[in-house]
Amino acid sequence: MTCTEFIAMLDDLIDDSVSTRMRADLQEHLRGCEHCEVTLNTTRKTIEIYRSHEIYDLPPDLRERLHSAIMARCKKGC
Amino acid sequence: MSTIQPIAGQNEQHPDVALVERARAGDVSAYDELVRKYDRQVFRIAQHITQNREDAEDVMQDAFLKAYEKLDQFQGNSKFYTWLVRIAVNESLMRLRKRRTGRMVSIDEDIETEEGSVPRDLADWAPDPEQNYSQAELAEILRKTIQGLPRGFRIVFVLRDVEGLSTEETAETLGLSVPAVKSRLLRARLQLRERLTRYFRRKNGAKATGVEK
Numbered sequence: 001m002t003c004t005e006f007i008a009m010l011d012d013l014i015d016d017s018v019s020t021r022m023r024a025d026l027q028e029h030l031r032g033c034e035h036c037e038v039t040l041n042t043t044r045k046t047i048e049i050y051r052s053h054e055i056y057d058l059p060p061d062l063r064e065r066l067h068s069a070i071m072a073r074c075k076k077g078c
Numbered sequence: 079m080s081t082i083q084p085i086a087g088q089n090e091q092h093p094d095v096a097l098v099e100r101a102r103a104g105d106v107s108a109y110d111e112l113v114r115k116y117d118r119q120v121f122r123i124a125q126h127i128t129q130n131r132e133d134a135e136d137v138m139q140d141a142f143l144k145a146y147e148k149l150d151q152f153q154g155n156s157k158f159y160t161w162l163v164r165i166a167v168n169e170s171l172m173r174l175r176k177r178r179t180g181r182m183v184s185i186d187e188d189i190e191t192e193e194g195s196v197p198r199d200l201a202d203w204a205p206d207p208e209q210n211y212s213q214a215e216l217a218e219i220l221r222k223t224i225q226g227l228p229r230g231f232r233i234v235f236v237l238r239d240v241e242g243l244s245t246e247e248t249a250e251t252l253g254l255s256v257p258a259v260k261s262r263l264l265r266a267r268l269q270l271r272e273r274l275t276r277y278f279r280r281k282n283g284a285k286a287t288g289v290e291k
Binding site for chain 2: 007008010011014035038039041042043045046047049050051053054055056058062063066067069070071073074075
């Protein structure tokens with residue numbers, strides 16, 4: 001397996017949607033390729049870091065203000 | 079004697095369905111509950127697409143009002159959340175269009191120029207790289223990095239990886255094919271990884287073997 005072939009399967013590997021056979025092939029490639037191992041690990045970390053950090057927070061006062069505005073108009077039938 | 083247990087997931091109704099039913103029947107408090115459940119997500123998605131705080135506030139209000147007006151059209155064969163996200167994406171794109179005085183805005187913008195191969199910076203990251211930054215610094219890095227992605231990649235990454243929609247739901251929401259979503263997701267993930275490497279690389283003398291953009 002080449003690095004390009006490995007990268008093409010990267011998402012399926014990360015999302016755990018590869019066959020047992022394919023997983024074995026990918027792992028075999030990883031054993032001999034430090035670059036792809038780094039790419040896999042840091043891509044996983046990229047997803048995790050975006051999932052676990054709130055970068056667009058909705059502050060409580062703004063949330064309440066928007067919420068009140070929405071519900072006031074819904075009550076009037078929009 | 080063993081009893082027959084119902085199989086989990088079968089005939090199980092999503093709690094949103096009951097709330098939607100009540101809201102349709104005129105119970106505003108049920109809709110209030112739906113708004114509180116999903117307002118953060120809608121705000122976040124609007125921010126990611128419009129990249130503007132005031133626009134995101136307007137989009138959030140417009141999306142929830144539009145969803146309320148259209149509740150009768152909600153089929154129930156898709157999740158309420160996915161349906162709401164689709165409205166929020168459309169409202170966000172409309173907002174951008176207004177800001178650009180009528181110029182067409184689509185999720186495909188900037189994609190054409192990005193079809194080349196993604197460069198790979200092969201430097202490894204420091205262990206727990208986020209520990210090297212304060213929460214505010216980290217949020218700024220993450221914002222700046224994702225804002226640099228073409229919109230069509232950014233939306234796919236946000237819906238699929240941040241908001242947790244499935245590939246199929248993301249495709250349905252954006253009106254894209256499943257292979258198109260998969261291709262954009264891979265490119266989005268690789269580009270973000272590449273850009274974050276600038277901040278998170280291992281510092282102790284390890285040299286990058288790739289070429290930075």
